[in-house]
Amino acid sequence: MEDPCQAREVLGIVGDKWALLVVRMLKDGPRRFTELKRSIDGISQRMLTVTLRDLERDGILTRTVFAVMPPHVSYELTPMGRTLREATAPLLEWSITHLPLIAAARAEYDGR
Amino acid sequence: MEDPCQAREVLGIVGDKWALLVVRMLKDGPRRFTELKRSIDGISQRMLTVTLRDLERDGILTRTVFAVMPPHVSYELTPMGRTLREATAPLLEWSITHLPLIAAARAEYDGR
DNA sequence: CTGCATCCGTTCTGATACTG
């Protein structure tokens, strides 16, 4: 974990605003497209599609199509995806707990 | 760590490509503007300036100006910034170790 | 249901030039 240049490359992948949230939503098992769409507040259909395709391309998750009517597509973390999910958990937890502090710091900064 | 909506808010802050790298560069103590510019490969002066200002605004780091000639500005993590750095360490470590695997997955995907 | 294609306004970024 010494090369900042490499870190930068991967942050371009996992540092995506939506990617980490998608990974998080898949932590308890496979989910369908519409389930993800509903549970990730504010994501558009387009962004979810793009994000899922990129994550599939990077080997973070798998996409399984069931040829039934109506169509049914399931997304699931790969083993590598699960290790990513573990690596991001601390950051997400930090985010939640520090949101009020950040908001306060920002308000004070803007007040000057 | 249950509200995905809140998580999304903070990811807009810390999920920034450059922000995590700046935080990482400050882990061993204060650094000057030019030091950061040199050590973060590929960042433009403008992006470093913007990133630093945002992180200062959010209470992640402090900016100290020494009124000497030539000018001297020092950036240092706040206590909150240090907890953020700890929370991001696993993700950065993951990034480094999995970069080859991601590249391989991507190459295979593109080959189809 | 699960997308893809297209349009189009907004935002981001780098390059460049200039300042205290």
Place this chain on the structure above:
DNA sequence: CAGTATCAGAACGGATGCAG
């Protein structure tokens, strides 16, 4: 040294309509 200002091109992101 550490910025700010400006500009133009690139990338992002949402809305809409269509398809298997």
